[in-house]
Amino acid sequence: MASSPDRERPGTVARHARRRFLTLTAMASAGAFAAAPRAHAQRHRVRRISEFPFTLGVASGDPLPASVVLWTRLAPRPYEAGGGLPPAGSVDVQWDIARDEQFHNIERSGLTPATADLGYSVHVDVQGLEPDRPYWYRFRTGTWSSPAGRTRTAPAPQAPVSEMRLGLASCQQYDGGYYTAHAHLAREDLHAVFFVGDYIYENAIDPQAGARRLPAGHQLPGVFGHKPTTLADYRLRYALAKSDADLQSAHAAHPWCVTWDDHEVVNNYAADIPPAGEPTGQFLQRRAAAYRAYWENMPLRPAQYPQGADMLLYRRLRFGRLAQFDVLDTRQYRSDQAYGDGWQYPGPDSQNASRTITGHAQERWLLNGFGASPATWNVIPQQVAFCRRRLTTTKPSPLSMDAWDGYPASRNRVLDAVQAAGINNLIVLSGDSHIHLAMDIKKNFDDPRSATLGVEILGTSISSGGDGMNRPEDWAEILAANPHMSYYAKQRGYVVITLTPTHARADYRTLPHVTRPGAPLITGASLVTEAGHPGFRPA
Template sequence: MTFSTEGRWSRRSTLAMLVSGATSSFSMAQAGRVGPYPFRLGVASGEPLSDGFVIWTRLSVDPADPRGGLPRAPYTVKWEIATDERFTAVTRSGEAIAHPELGHSVHVEIEGLPSGRPWWYRFILDGHSSATGRARTTVPAGMPVRQLRLASVGCQHFEQGYYTAYRHLAQEDDLDFVFHSGDYIYEMTPNEQVRNARGGFTPVVRLHSGDALFSLDDYRLRYAQYRSDPDLQAAHAAAPWFGSFDDHEVANNWAADLDQVGTPSDVFLLRRASAFQAFYEHLPLRRTSLPRNGSIAMFRRAMFGDLLQAHFLDTRQFRSDQPCGDKVKPLCADIENPDATILGTAEEAWLAEGLQPGRARWNLLAQQVMMMDLDRRTDDIAPVPLLNMDAWTAYRAPRQRLLDHIHAAGLGNVVVLTGDEHQAYAGEIRLNGGTSDSPIIAHEFVGTSISTAGDGSDLRPGAAEILSRNPHCRMINDQRGYLLCTITPESWTSEFKVLDYVSRPGSPIHTRVRFVVEADQPGLTTSEA
């Protein structure tokens, strides 16, 4: 895996050990005994490499307390890595410091393991053992890989539905990784009613604790509430994750140093810094993503043998302000602004450098907001297309630069995984716009939400009209669930897994539709499940 150079700093030994959990240079007394069970927020792994991965936990005996019910003192936590889930063969073990400055979170970067196989891990503190998690090392770059299986998830509004999808996800066989596209938490006040796309309000099935989020304590409490959910914990324990943020981890539709309500930038950046720290504290991220000077390094790349090169993008932190006043608006001249950016200069150059032929059979762009064109008109009254000004289609110049680069490089087999929409979509991204007959540059699969927008239905009102206007868009679905992808040298198969309901626990899950992209043959084929 490679990481962005933006936001790096010298690796002074003290800082490196603070974040990684190494203890060799510390002489710290544990702050007494914890008493109650301290692993109430579960465990997680993430950011896999060919010789290791990150394992995570955050100590908490009381998730309703911003300090987790613990004193402001460090704790020494033991960790173990084994070749089996019963830990009869422990391969690695050690100790990590859970620092109060990082909310007693622990991020241990495991190295030196054999590649291409599953591993099991756990944490131990004061006689308490955590749940067991399952991680997996990747196959080294360039080595043959016959199959990968991944899931794409996102948008998990706690109030609007139960996390039944995660319970099913935890039961999927042999996932190589899970990509979370963002909106891991929602920053709203309890029972904050926002009109949904169907013209009503989504019923609240369980309440947020706390208030609207601004301070570090606010964000910590909200993450702790979400991470207390047993279905979410099960999904984290089942496979390694690559986590990304979108907007609600900070504030709705934020862009760089701007929010939607006109808060002065220097004030908003204080809120953003708190949000970034809490995000880091609750996801299995590497030390390269430790927030520094109010920013966080999140765009990075991972290789899976000769089969997949995955590029994980950040489409929030460096983008210019949304054009035309944001939200869904009629097409306007500002979307053609040549100076607009959605990735920022450094990330755009980093992505272009990585998108070169010969590195892997497939290239994945794992990111947040829809890339393909979509005219959202549902009737013939509006004279010009309606566009989501928060998506790539409203940032025409940077999107065209990306598509031109892919086309000029002769890079085939590009797949985009996206979240944000609270619906599922499948479509083709064409060089000169969705309705043109120009070459297909990539295929996009937009995963629906885990719970945001409530139960849903097969189609929202107006969806059939949107499909008829956008022939490159092959499917829209308004149920909750996740996206399951199986990748081989010959094909990429995406299954849209959907639930009947999320307003109460226990929904069954089924495959709504499967799409297949044949290698080196642009275009989607489909089969109903």
């Protein structure tokens, strides 16, 4: 889905941002999380694993025309520190990738160590694959074999592509409900899944786990009954999420392209600014632990491995000549939220031209990428609502200071660059809000007649927010207050997006409930935007 990540990763401007964070975190991290991942065997080898170690499943991610990342993590007892493996040591893991589901025709294979210092996680960047074709993969260690996963490489950079189907998902609070949406997502015919944040939540979980019980295990209430702050805490929180069979199925069915939002660290955090009452150094240690655990548990390349409390997550992926994906990070570099966060009336502080939601280095990387894009569709997978969202028809209306509404100068710079580059087919993918929204991106949101520059597909949550409702109480007022909105629903689910050279289609999938398992799936709305003529209409 991309050309070489080395050619696409940000350059000097990004390194300046990295130096700032490395300086800030040097004392806080004390070198604890600064070592780069190394494929080496530690002195002590774990000679025998007596229990099934692939309890957290398998995954693949960030496909390129000739390579893809394969992931697993060994955890025979996932709800114990270290996953039930020694605090120091390594385990040799065999990996295979094949052209067929039965593994009769193995394309590549190898041996890699899973080490305690990386949480016994495995990240294999498999090279030498053919473009635009499916592959199957598995892991083995000792007498144990993992479930098989299916992945797919991207088309060659200049290849004409007739269709791409992708999933958009976000926000899976474990105690918010069952991950039934992932069971349905696994059965979709997709080229890739874009997960745009809140893979875990940092809240304390009671023994009942809200709408679902904690899984059987050793002293689980004590393990999850507090907010995570350490690397061990965050590793356990990922183990809880990844133990879910439906989530494992969705990972095994499709390659994922991931980015984070706030709950992977702490709610609504901004850059290096700690929550109220927490010292900066302590928060940066916490952020370093959270970033490290995120990398360990996601199908990401070594290029994304964190350095202290800094992790270079934004990156560019391509799918032939059809689509360019600029995956953003709107948490790590943003200005602090104006007016104390939340929904507030806009004013001089929020409208200050110097404010940024992306950081200046990432913004320059994004805007420069517009001008160099050869793609029919320019897609921005990112975290929070991009379009303006008013709560009332009266003016002024409160706006979300945590979304792009709290950073209108950032949004204006992006839209100015879109117009300057002559981009006619902009799509922004968002999450965070636990609702389905379809919105036209307007040049001037105060004037409904102003130019439409693209569309935003904001997907609801997998489980966060509980069951919800198809038509919330504020449905009529929200649509009246936002004439650029064409769909609003508040149930759980995901979105399937189909890209072709002539149009893009968004199918909003919804579930009637998540507080009990087994919910059926329906399509709540299907909308289309035509290439060269941005704006949603019914399919």
